[in-house]
Amino acid sequence: xxxxxIEFRHISKTFFGIAHAVPALQDISLKVMPGEFxxxxxxxxxxxxxxxxxxxxLIEPDAxxxxxxxxIPQNRxxxxxxxxxxxxxxxxxxxxxxxxxxxxxxxxxxxxxRQRAFDMLxxxxxxxxxxxxxxxxxxxMRQRAALLRTWLMGRSTLLLDEPFGALDALTRKxxxxxxxxxxxxxxxxxxxxxxxxxxxxxxADRVIVLSTRPGVVRRELKVxxxxxxxxxxxxxxxxxxxxxGLLADLGVDV
Amino acid sequence: xxxxxxxVPPALLIVVLILGWYFVARxxxxxxxxxxxxxxxxRAGWETRGLLLNAIGTTLLATGxxxxxxxxxxxxxxxxxxxxxxxxxxLYPILVVSQTIQILAIAPILIIxxxxxxxxTVLIVVLFCFFPLAISTADGLTSSDPELIALLxxxxxxxxxxxxxxxxxxxxxxxxxxxxxxxTYSVVAATIGEWVGGSPGLGLYMLRSKNALATDQVFVAxxxxxxxxxxxxxxxxxxxxxxxxxxxxxxxxxxWEGPGIY
Numbered sequence: 001x002x003x004x005x006i007e008f009r010h011i012s013k014t015f016f017g018i019a020h021a022v023p024a025l026q027d028i029s030l031k032v033m034p035g036e037f038x039x040x041x042x043x044x045x046x047x048x049x050x051x052x053x054x055x056x057x058l059i060e061p062d063a064x065x066x067x068x069x070x071x072i073p074q075n076r077x078x079x080x081x082x083x084x085x086x087x088x089x090x091x092x093x094x095x096x097x098x099x100x101x102x103x104x105x106x107x108x109x110x111x112x113x114r115q116r117a118f119d120m121l122x123x124x125x126x127x128x129x130x131x132x133x134x135x136x137x138x139x140x141m142r143q144r145a146a147l148l149r150t151w152l153m154g155r156s157t158l159l160l161d162e163p164f165g166a167l168d169a170l171t172r173k174x175x176x177x178x179x180x181x182x183x184x185x186x187x188x189x190x191x192x193x194x195x196x197x198x199x200x201x202x203x204a205d206r207v208i209v210l211s212t213r214p215g216v217v218r219r220e221l222k223v224x225x226x227x228x229x230x231x232x233x234x235x236x237x238x239x240x241x242x243x244x245g246l247l248a249d250l251g252v253d254v
Numbered sequence: 255x256x257x258x259x260x261x262v263p264p265a266l267l268i269v270v271l272i273l274g275w276y277f278v279a280r281x282x283x284x285x286x287x288x289x290x291x292x293x294x295x296x297r298a299g300w301e302t303r304g305l306l307l308n309a310i311g312t313t314l315l316a317t318g319x320x321x322x323x324x325x326x327x328x329x330x331x332x333x334x335x336x337x338x339x340x341x342x343x344x345l346y347p348i349l350v351v352s353q354t355i356q357i358l359a360i361a362p363i364l365i366i367x368x369x370x371x372x373x374x375t376v377l378i379v380v381l382f383c384f385f386p387l388a389i390s391t392a393d394g395l396t397s398s399d400p401e402l403i404a405l406l407x408x409x410x411x412x413x414x415x416x417x418x419x420x421x422x423x424x425x426x427x428x429x430x431x432x433x434x435x436x437x438t439y440s441v442v443a444a445t446i447g448e449w450v451g452g453s454p455g456l457g458l459y460m461l462r463s464k465n466a467l468a469t470d471q472v473f474v475a476x477x478x479x480x481x482x483x484x485x486x487x488x489x490x491x492x493x494x495x496x497x498x499x500x501x502x503x504x505x506x507x508x509x510w511e512g513p514g515i516y
Binding site: 053056057058077078079082084086088090091092093101102104105106133135136153 | 399401402404405406407408409410411415419420423424426498500501503
């Protein structure tokens with residue numbers, strides 16, 4: 001039996017505000033298998049980002065266990081690749097020094113880490129831009145730089161929190177296809193948060209629908225569309241049925 | 255051209271102001287010890303140039319040493335306050351109080367304690383300058399983006415790495431604002447120290463000229479003090495631009511200069 005890359009077992013988390021206790025996640029159990037592309041969708045407030053913050057070790061669950069490669073680590077920080085919603089590139093560092101950040105933190109010699117970065121720059125469409133400051137890049141390029149930074153952490157699982165949320169529709173589609181190509185070529189495991197139903201279906205092997213306050217897994221949807229995916233599939237009947245199902249689950253389809 | 259756009263308007267205005275001053279001084283018929291003309295001031299400066307050069311040297315020495323000590327004190331306090339929250343609570347109010355103390359009252363006391371000479375002057379410069387440095391550096395250190403710190407933690411960074419990679423660099427722009435303020439105060443602070451009896455620099459030159467009713471020489475000292483302050487300010491600004499090229503990058507500054515904001 002294959003060991004899941006990530007496994008949540010009965011995870012619950014409540015936040016305490018000034019006047020209210022806000023249950024963010026309640027009894028979440030889910031597995032992500034090696035090489036899988038899982039998208040997580042839910043309205044805002046469904047605890048999607050909380051799920052990621054738990055997984056990367058920024059916060060601890062009130063109840064439940066998080067397994068990474070079949071084990072419960074003491075300290076989860078640095079064990080999975082993580083990309084938050086904002087690109088969070090350091091404005092005072094060049095693109096190259098930004099993407100090298102995780103390797104610098106891991107204490108890998110600069111010469112070696114530079115080599116790794118230069119090997120990947122073309123795949124991320126950043127060749128020739130390594131010496132620019134982030135302020136000189138377009139939104140799409142900044143996002144790709146942030147992804148490369150996540151990639152160079154060298155972890156087998158990547159958690160991407162709405163990475164394309166702030167991009168215009170065309171750039172977003174372009175980056176979706178690009179992400180799928182890179183994913184298939186290098187075979188990593190991806191968990192991808194989005195609030196865009198089409199995006200969730202288009203990218204995923206499996207879509208997980210979270211409900212709002214408290215976030216519980218409302219449904220898991222297997223996407224059996226062939227790969228490689230093509231943007232024209234969005235107009236196909238099977239795609240439409242999947243999207244319709246998801247809209248109903250999210251309570252947006254009236 | 256940028257240079258022309260930035261420098262010609264103030265230069266023209268200064269020329270107009272000097273001409274206006276000359277005109278008023280001549281037409282009003284006021285005597286020279288009440289309102290000297292710009293020409294009188296220039297002549298007075300030239301005639302006492304030997305004395306002035308010595309005075310400038312002395313003042314700059316006190317200013318320089320004072321600034322260095324203020325830098326050490328300011329950054330030290332900022333780091334202490336940042337590492338240790340008890341120090342923050344204990345020190346912050348005292349820092350603020352230190353700025354409300356009358357320097358003019360403290361200065362003679364410092365001279366009673368440390369005698370005439372460089373030490374009291376230097377101390378007055380430190381008193382003036384450490385505060386903007388400490389406050390701006392401390393604020394800079396707390397200004398880093400919390401999400402950025404979270405990202406680094408998620409990458410497995412330890413506290414020291416977070417400090418070096420995020421917190422220190424994001425404090426630098428604020429630190430430099432404080433340093434620009436500090437150097438602008440510093441020369442005036444040194445002359446105040448000298449005026450009340452410190453080292454024989456520009457402040458003493460000013461005091462003696464005033465006592466001799468050599469108003470033109472008082473003006474000379476005033477202009478030189480201003481000039482030195484501006485020069486120091488420009489020097490720091492230059493260093494800042496070299497140190498923080500990203501902060502002054504064209505893409506960034508353009509966002510501030512876009513039309514329709516003001």
